[in-house]
Amino acid sequence: MTRLAVVLTEGFADWEVGQLAASARTHFGFDVVTASPGGAEVRSMGGLRVTPDTIAENLHGDAFDALVVCGGTIWETEKAPDLSSVITDFIARGKLTAAICGGTLALARAGVLNDIPHTSNAPDFIAGAEGYRGQAHYRDGPQAVRSGMIVTAPGSAPITFTAEIYRGLGFGGEELDTYVQILGAEHQPKAA
Template sequence: MRLAIVLYPGFADWECALLMAAARTHLGVEIDVATADGATVTSMGGLDVSPHLSIDALDPAGFDGLVICGGTVWDTAEAPDLSGTIRTFDRDKRLVAAICGGVNALATCGLLDRVEHTGNNAASLAALHGYRGQTHYREQPQALRSGHVITAAGTAPISFAGEILRGLGLGSEELDGFLALYGREHVAATSAG
């Protein structure tokens, strides 16, 4: 099993970290990081990541899924156009997942025009050129999987990781328990008398 994780300068450290660590360490999934030109990128938090390959070298035949991480680039005029790569993975029915601003890449290439999806908010997607999926947008805090397409707000890295792993056929009671451990901090604290 092999996943391609797309990172750009200013990527959001937390959005794909749990996915990458859990998939690689606990499930034996090979993780390949791809960047625009195959050069090192620096995250929002200052973490430098050396990629395995450039985005142009991504071939769906060698991967089970494509994951696009969010970050600062997606809300700028320098937002990259990943349409060709996304459409190739989609055409081959490979898993295509995006979180936070990375969802913009799916929206602008038309992938979200026909599937249920979520993201940071409906208004930010509606403002994007080429996006026609407003009727399929779902306002929810958790990641959403619709067939082989997975989307999430930047505040949902845990359910994002879970939906990707389930989408790859790696779901289990053990995975559910593992992800629940990370979600415990969101359970309201109760006060004892």
């Protein structure tokens, strides 16, 4: 069974992993495990309370197929958790590692975006992250970017974020392409 570890922090952005978690469980039958810093209950930006399954700092790549770091309000503050050892463990084991919105700051701080194509909310959003030297590889666009087993996305791209995670795990195809078209249709310009 495919296992996803989804890291949620205080003030996490509900919409950024909602499609992923729901479709992974109900459509694909994945085991979706939530984790938070210290294993504490967290509240989303929308006010949803989540009691995580485990402690984020204790996640190990040998137990999961992917690590997903959700964005939220904490990542731009001094309270942002340091997940560098978890992130580098997943990457060292060849596991898919994904981050959206503020969660991309965790990957940037871990130094994993310095030499690969990636994206975030904006070039200046990620530029000041300690340890980040990947400006030359930044891709400024509205969709998620996958480089091998690393997926990054702006907070406005939860659908392509979900799709690139599935593609990185080997679950791509016509059905997934249709899913992206349907759920992304509202973002297409209207025909004149």
